[in-house]
Amino acid sequence: MNLHEYQSKQIFAKYGIPVPRGRVASNSDEAKQIAEELGGRVVVKSQVLVGGRGKAGGIRLAKSAGEAQELATRILGMEIKGLPVRRVLVDEAVSIEKEIYLGITNDRASRKPVMIASSEGGVDIEEVAARTPDRIIRLHIDPLLGLREYQARDVAVAIDLPKEYWRQFMTVAEGLWRVFVDNDATLAEINPLVITKEKRLIALDGKMVIDDNALFRRPDLAEKRDLDVEAPEEISARKYGLSYIKLDGQIGCMVNGAGLAMATMDIIKLYGGQPANFLDIGGGAGAEKVAAAFRIILSDPNVCAVLINIFGGITRGDEVARGILTAIEEVKPKVPMVVRLVGTNAEEGRRLLADADMITAETLAEAAEKSVAAAKERCNQ
Amino acid sequence: MSILINKNTKVIVQGITGNEGLFHTVQMVNYGTDVVAGVTPGKGGDWVLDGKVPVFDTVKQGVEVTGANTSVIFVPARFAPDAIFEAADAGISLVFCITEGIPVQDMMRVREYLDHKGVRMVGPNCPGALTPGEAKVGIIPGNIAIPGSVGVVSRSGTLTYEVLYALKQHNMGASTCVGIGGDPVNGTNFIDVLGMFEADPRTNSVVLIGEIGGSDEERAAEFIARYMTKRVVSFIAGQTAPAGKRMGHAGAIIEGGTGTAADKIKALTNAGVQVARHPEEIPVLLGG
Numbered sequence: 229m230n231l232h233e234y235q236s237k238q239i240f241a242k243y244g245i246p247v248p249r250g251r252v253a254s255n256s257d258e259a260k261q262i263a264e265e266l267g268g269r270v271v272v273k274s275q276v277l278v279g280g281r282g283k284a285g286g287i288r289l290a291k292s293a294g295e296a297q298e299l300a301t302r303i304l305g306m307e308i309k310g311l312p313v314r315r316v317l318v319d320e321a322v323s324i325e326k327e328i329y330l331g332i333t334n335d336r337a338s339r340k341p342v343m344i345a346s347s348e349g350g351v352d353i354e355e356v357a358a359r360t361p362d363r364i365i366r367l368h369i370d371p372l373l374g375l376r377e378y379q380a381r382d383v384a385v386a387i388d389l390p391k392e393y394w395r396q397f398m399t400v401a402e403g404l405w406r407v408f409v410d411n412d413a414t415l416a417e418i419n420p421l422v423i424t425k426e427k428r429l430i431a432l433d434g435k436m437v438i439d440d441n442a443l444f445r446r447p448d449l450a451e452k453r454d455l456d457v458e459a460p461e462e463i464s465a466r467k468y469g470l471s472y473i474k475l476d477g478q479i480g481c482m483v484n485g486a487g488l489a490m491a492t493m494d495i496i497k498l499y500g501g502q503p504a505n506f507l508d509i510g511g512g513a514g515a516e517k518v519a520a521a522f523r524i525i526l527s528d529p530n531v532c533a534v535l536i537n538i539f540g541g542i543t544r545g546d547e548v549a550r551g552i553l554t555a556i557e558e559v560k561p562k563v564p565m566v567v568r569l570v571g572t573n574a575e576e577g578r579r580l581l582a583d584a585d586m587i588t589a590e591t592l593a594e595a596a597e598k599s600v601a602a603a604k605e606r607c608n609q
Numbered sequence: 610m611s612i613l614i615n616k617n618t619k620v621i622v623q624g625i626t627g628n629e630g631l632f633h634t635v636q637m638v639n640y641g642t643d644v645v646a647g648v649t650p651g652k653g654g655d656w657v658l659d660g661k662v663p664v665f666d667t668v669k670q671g672v673e674v675t676g677a678n679t680s681v682i683f684v685p686a687r688f689a690p691d692a693i694f695e696a697a698d699a700g701i702s703l704v705f706c707i708t709e710g711i712p713v714q715d716m717m718r719v720r721e722y723l724d725h726k727g728v729r730m731v732g733p734n735c736p737g738a739l740t741p742g743e744a745k746v747g748i749i750p751g752n753i754a755i756p757g758s759v760g761v762v763s764r765s766g767t768l769t770y771e772v773l774y775a776l777k778q779h780n781m782g783a784s785t786c787v788g789i790g791g792d793p794v795n796g797t798n799f800i801d802v803l804g805m806f807e808a809d810p811r812t813n814s815v816v817l818i819g820e821i822g823g824s825d826e827e828r829a830a831e832f833i834a835r836y837m838t839k840r841v842v843s844f845i846a847g848q849t850a851p852a853g854k855r856m857g858h859a860g861a862i863i864e865g866g867t868g869t870a871a872d873k874i875k876a877l878t879n880a881g882v883q884v885a886r887h888p889e890e891i892p893v894l895l896g897g
Contacts, residue, residue, distance in 0.1 A: 334713055336793045336823045336860075339720050354865055371717040412712050441859060442712035444687060471857040475849075486791060486857025487765020487820050490846035494870075495887045497849050506850070508857040511748075511766070512629075539767045539774070541736070541750050542629070570774065571750060592771065593889050 229438045229453050232275045234317045236434035239411060243403040245418070246396075246430045250319030259300030262318040263293040269321040272299045274306065274313040277457045279352075284308045289321060311456050322430055327420035328387065329353050330401065332408045335368065341408065343367045343375070343401070347387045349420035375405040396429040411449060412442030461524050468520040470509055477502025478532040478603045480525035480563075482518075484509050484543045492537045495592055501600035504531045512542040518551025519558070526559050533603035535595055536567040538577075545569040545577030556584060564602035568595040611740040611785045612760070612805040612812070613703065613731070614679065618744050621677035621701070622647040623684055623692045625657060625664060629707075630683035633748050634658065637681075640751040642744040646671035668692075668699035679703045681737060681746050686710040689733065693719050697728045704796070705746050706732035713859065716794040723796065730796025734858065736766040736788035739773075749773070749786060757782015759895065760806035762799060763818035764791050764825070764860070768846060771888045772818055779892035784812040791820070791858030799829035807837055814840040816891055817882070821847030822861045822868045830876035842894045843877050844885045845870045 231239075234252040241247050249266055252275065253259040263270045270293075274286030281287050286308050290296035296318060306313045327350035335342040345365045348356045357364050365386040369375050380401035384394045400421060408416040415437040422432045443450040455463055465472035471486065475493075479501045483489035486508045493503035505528065509521050525534055538548050548569065568589045569577045578588065587602060589595035620637065624630040625647025635658060638644050644662055649655075653666030665671040668680065680696040682689055682704065689708040696704045704723075711733050723730055731738065737747010742756035748766075754773040761776075761783050763769040769788050776783065787802050789795055799817060806812045815837075819826040826845065833841050848870040850856050852863040863869050874884050885891045 334717070334793065337828075339717055339794045341714075341717065370721065371714065372721050409714065412714055414713060439712050439714065441686065441710045442714070445712075473851075473854050473856065475851065483767075485765060485767030486861055487763070487768035487818070487846045488771055490820060490848075490850055490856055490861070491768050491771070491844070491888055493849045494846060498886055503849055506854075506856055539770050541748060541767060541770055542632075571753065571770065591889055593887060596887075 229440055229443065229449070230277045230457070231436040231438065231452055232277065232454065233273065233434055234275055234315070235452055236436040237431060239407055239436065240403065240418070240431050240434055243407050245400050245403040245407070246428065247434070248319040248322055248430055248432065250317055252315050252317050253300060254315050256297045256300040256304065259316055259318050260293050260297035263290060263296035266318070266320045268292045270296050271319045271321055272296055272303055273317040273319065274303050274308060275315040275317055276308045276311045276313055277454055278309045278311055281308060286313065314456070322422060322432060323425040324422045325425050326423040328389070328422070329356070329419050330404060330421045331415065331417035331419065332404055332413070333415045338368055340371055341369045343369060343383060345383045345387050353419065369405070374409070375402060392427070393423065393429060400429055400431070407436070411436065412439045412446055413437060414439050461527060465524055468517055470507060470517065470521050470524070472524055473506040474528065475503055475505050476530070477504045478530055478607060479599050480504045480528065480531040480534040482507050482509060482521050482525060482534065482536045484511065484513065484538050488537065488539060492535065492592070495596040496535065496600060499596045499600045501596070501603055504528055509543070514547050515551035515554055518548050519555040522552060522555035523559055526561050526563070531563055532607035533563050533599050534561070534565045535599040536565065537592065537595055538569050540569065540571030540574055544572050545574035546580060549577035549580035552581065553584060564606055566595050566599040566602060568592065611743060612802070612809050613785060613787060614738050614740050614744045614746050616641070616643070616743040618643060618679050618746065619675065619677045620644045620746055621668065621671045621675070621680050623668065623680055623682045623696065625649055625662070626652050626655070627683055631657060633683065634662065636751065637745055638662070640745045642746065645675040645677050668695045668701065672699045672701065677701065679705070679746060681705040681707065683707055690715040690719050693730060694722065697723055697726050702728055704728060704730045705735070705737045706730060706796070707735060707737060707747055709734035711792070713792070713794050716792065720794055720796060731787065732790040732795060734792045735790030735795070736769060738785060738787045739783070740785045741783050747788070749788065753777060754786060755782040758784055758811060758813040760784050760809065760812040760815040761786040761818070762802040762806070762815065763788050764820050765818060765846065768818055768888065772816060772844070772891055775889045776892050779896060781892055781895060784809060791860050793823060793860040799825050800832045803829060803832055803837060807839055812839065814842070814895055816895070817841055817843040819843065819845045819873055820858070820861050821850050821856065821863050821870050822858070824868065826873040827876045830880040830882065833882060834880040842883045842885060842891055844888050844891060845873045845877070
């Protein structure tokens with residue numbers, strides 16, 4: 229789950245990382261008032277969860293409170309990469325001497341958190357990594373020991389930070405480490421961390437990604453989820469404990485297990501079709517969950533056929549069949565359905581579905597072939 | 610021979626009185642696995658499976674009384690990291706963690722600790738392991754595989770079942786099947802298991818089932834090119850998965866253009882691995 233810039237910077241501030249004075253506004257009057265409080269020279273920043281806000285005109289400098297109000301009006305009416313701007317952050321303008329990059333993320337390969345720093349801040353760090361890899365400093369952190377003081381100093385030295393800034397930098401680095409751990413982040417990033425003309429280090433922009441698996445113990449963070457970035461079907465799926473991702477194809481898929489769901493999407497493509505979604509009903513799904521999954525798939529108007537592929541282990545074929553029957557009764561689907569049940573209680577499931585108007589398949593390849601054919605027939609009519 | 614588990618494995622089930630724990634204990638025992646003990650704090654002294662398996666309050670007690678050497682964990686995600694630490698501290702040398710949804714920072718701390726202790730973990734978010742005809746630890750359905758000489762290692766659950774089932778349809782059996790799990794930080798990776806299969810005299814060929822996300826498959830490809838004398842065939846799931854969207858598993862995500870199916874297939878192909886276009890093609894590749 230991604231946090232907005234203003235949310236990340238609020239958290240940074242709690243951990244002693246200096247951030248510009250400023251507040252978030254949801255209308256232009258508020259923006260004007262905040263700008264007045266800050267003395268007029270402010271930056272008005274759109275709060276949307278996409279990159280490239282600046283290039284899209286979503287970050288603008290205002291020289292007066294009046295101009296801040298004008299810019300806020302304009303930015304709050306914008307859509308950036310399809311997302312509506314609902315809030316702007318109004319921050320005091322800072323005089324920038326130098327921009328640094330500082331972030332912490334998880335390194336899968338070494339199974340440890342890694343601090344990444346660069347003297348080239350303010351730009352896309354992946355571009356820096358590609359163009360000048362020697363300008364990127366990576367420091368692995370022992371997950372049991374945490375960030376040691378000397379390590380933070382090592383990083384300051386490695387990015388050629390003048391000695392007079394070391395103390396401030398170490399406060400920021402240690403603060404960021406605690407932000408990362410205390411909030412179960414998978415990314416905590418300051419880009420840029422600026423040196424101001426007044427010789428202060430300030431986190432000008434911030435970004436945090438929170439581990440979805442840890443939200444059970446971070447209820448305050450769970451509330452911050454921005455639903456604009458998710459399709460309504462994805463939100464509804466999450467309520468039922470389903471994992472659903474909408475795609476652009478015509479064949480709706482319902483599968484148990486993420487790997488098998490991906491393999492099912494792949495084989496549809498191999499046989500000349502396009503999957504309409506990824507949907508994993510998870511292990512041990514009961515009839516109610518299956519019915520919910522079915523409704524979500526059929527709510528997509530692009531769907532020309534549905535492929536149900538269930539390999540029963542914990543999930544029982546008869547339970548899945550009951551869920552399908554419930555959903556059919558309710559939704560009355562008009563598209564052809566191909567079903568393949570294997571494993572635990574599959575025979576009973578097949579018997580339950582015998583009277584329903586469904587196409588059956590024995591193998592995965594057969595199921596894919598039949599659903600592609602059925603979708604073509606349905607949608608070319 | 611086989612890898613990780615066999616008929617001499619003595620299993621202790623953590624979370625044995627929960628729904629899943631109990632259900633799968635029955636399945637494991639029916640398969641012939643030597644389940645010697647279970648643990649549920651507060652239920653020590655009880656027995657499950659009609660008096661066949663004793664329940665203890667702590668792993669330590671269970672190990673002392675029964676000599677269990679392998680643990681399988683079915684406890685909910687918020688308690689699972691503690692359960693793993695408990696198993697490691699009680700002298701268990703091999704831990705299978707079935708639980709899914711464990712925060713990744715917990716797993717990094719767990720993994721670091723286990724490495725210091727010299728304890729092997731398989732998982733989390735994995736189906737466990739199956740040595741057909743001898744033992745199963747975890748949730749892989751026993752009836753979908755027969756004993757044989759194909760080693761199977763996979764990041765996925767049901768997709769693994771699909772492959773075992775397809776092998777069985779072709780009358781091909783497995784030496785051992787290991788599900789290493791779909792999380793970004795886990796206890797055992799492809800390379801670990803490939804090394805075990807290479808050393809196992811009963812395994813003649815290996816099936817590697819990967820998916821998008823991370824670089825485990827790429828590193829496996831390097832390992833195969835350098836060290837494997839046995840034949841390896843593979844399938845990689847997620848060729849149609851879009852970048853930046855997490856496909857169910859916490860680890861199955863294409864980030865910053867890396868971890869794509871195309872990259873992994875290319876790396877494996879370059880290492881001399883035949884990559885199947887779909888799971889049911891695997892037995893055909895092995896038989897050909």
